[in-house]
Amino acid sequence: MEHLLRLSNLFLLQDRKNLLAFSAGVDSSALFFLLQENNISFDIALINYGMRKQSEEEERYAIDLAQKYNLKSYITKAPSFSSNFEKNARDFRYSFFDKLMEEHNYENLITAHQLNDQLEWFLMRLTKGAGTSELLGLESISKRKEYTLIRPILHHSKDELMNYLDENGYRYFIDESNSDEKYERNYFRNNFSDKLIEKYKNGIQKSFEYLQIDKEVLLSGYREVFNHKELYILEIDNHMIISRVVDKYLKKLGYLLSSAQRAELANENSMVFGGLWAVEIVEDKIYIAPYLKEVMPKKFKEACRIAKIPSKVRGYYYHKRLEPKKVSQLY
Numbered sequence: 001m002e003h004l005l006r007l008s009n010l011f012l013l014q015d016r017k018n019l020l021a022f023s024a025g026v027d028s029s030a031l032f033f034l035l036q037e038n039n040i041s042f043d044i045a046l047i048n049y050g051m052r053k054q055s056e057e058e059e060r061y062a063i064d065l066a067q068k069y070n071l072k073s074y075i076t077k078a079p080s081f082s083s084n085f086e087k088n089a090r091d092f093r094y095s096f097f098d099k100l101m102e103e104h105n106y107e108n109l110i111t112a113h114q115l116n117d118q119l120e121w122f123l124m125r126l127t128k129g130a131g132t133s134e135l136l137g138l139e140s141i142s143k144r145k146e147y148t149l150i151r152p153i154l155h156h157s158k159d160e161l162m163n164y165l166d167e168n169g170y171r172y173f174i175d176e177s178n179s180d181e182k183y184e185r186n187y188f189r190n191n192f193s194d195k196l197i198e199k200y201k202n203g204i205q206k207s208f209e210y211l212q213i214d215k216e217v218l219l220s221g222y223r224e225v226f227n228h229k230e231l232y233i234l235e236i237d238n239h240m241i242i243s244r245v246v247d248k249y250l251k252k253l254g255y256l257l258s259s260a261q262r263a264e265l266a267n268e269n270s271m272v273f274g275g276l277w278a279v280e281i282v283e284d285k286i287y288i289a290p291y292l293k294e295v296m297p298k299k300f301k302e303a304c305r306i307a308k309i310p311s312k313v314r315g316y317y318y319h320k321r322l323e324p325k326k327v328s329q330l331y
Helices: 026-037 055-068 085-103 115-128 158-168 184-218 239-252 259-265 298-306 311-319 324-328
Strands: 018-021 043-048 073-077 108-110 141-144 147-150 222-228 231-236 270-273 277-282 285-290
Touching (some): 073 085, 239 259, 239 277
Parallel strands (some): 018 108, 108 147
């Protein structure tokens, strides 16, 4: 029986070096076999959190599956997180992926986020106070550091993916911890998102399509005028979009803003978030760079002043040996 599952943005995966974030669960297992069906070349990466009895079995399955299909597999074991598991696990996960992407020159990171995840994210952000950009945090294509993050099954529901696996006799694991509602994500999943999609899937799919178009319109009115690794200089036409644009670029760099930090952007022009990222707003320009404290010679400081380089990003300029005058002449 022919299934109706289709991968979005398939052309971005063809003839590219791809890495699949794999967990052996329903979503990533379905995506694994869909990629195989579409003749997409990829390798897999798995994080073993060691929190469940079946974790070792899932790891073994991932290794065996990679060997069967002649793929490379990268496995790591996460440390034990004593608090704030969801955030720490996410940070560890993407640190692992970032390292693999850079060391092995992968162009695309493929993740198995699906429609239930998208609605779950939407509802979680909605209860905390968020704008359109934050509500639609999961996108089918987004940039992260030096690579592209692609979610090819974002439009399909979990039930569709599970039916596909069952119909084809493909093996997958059910994560028992998904029922543990001490994790906020599970609470929203079990009580709201899964139930809503079960009853209103088609309407929800359409709504996300329309909202994504609206988001693109809202985020128009800015241009990326300079980029050097983790430094971005943006030119904006409308100051009302500052928080949305900064949120988008920091997310690309691996940092998620809180609601309080987004509110701070409405009132401040010079900020450091998490002690890591400097954001400076000067007239119609936004500067985003790692916040580095460097001892700089007076000559360099004067060159920055003349070129109108904001103070909090000067450390990055100095560390990367960027010449203020030459950079400013490019925009």
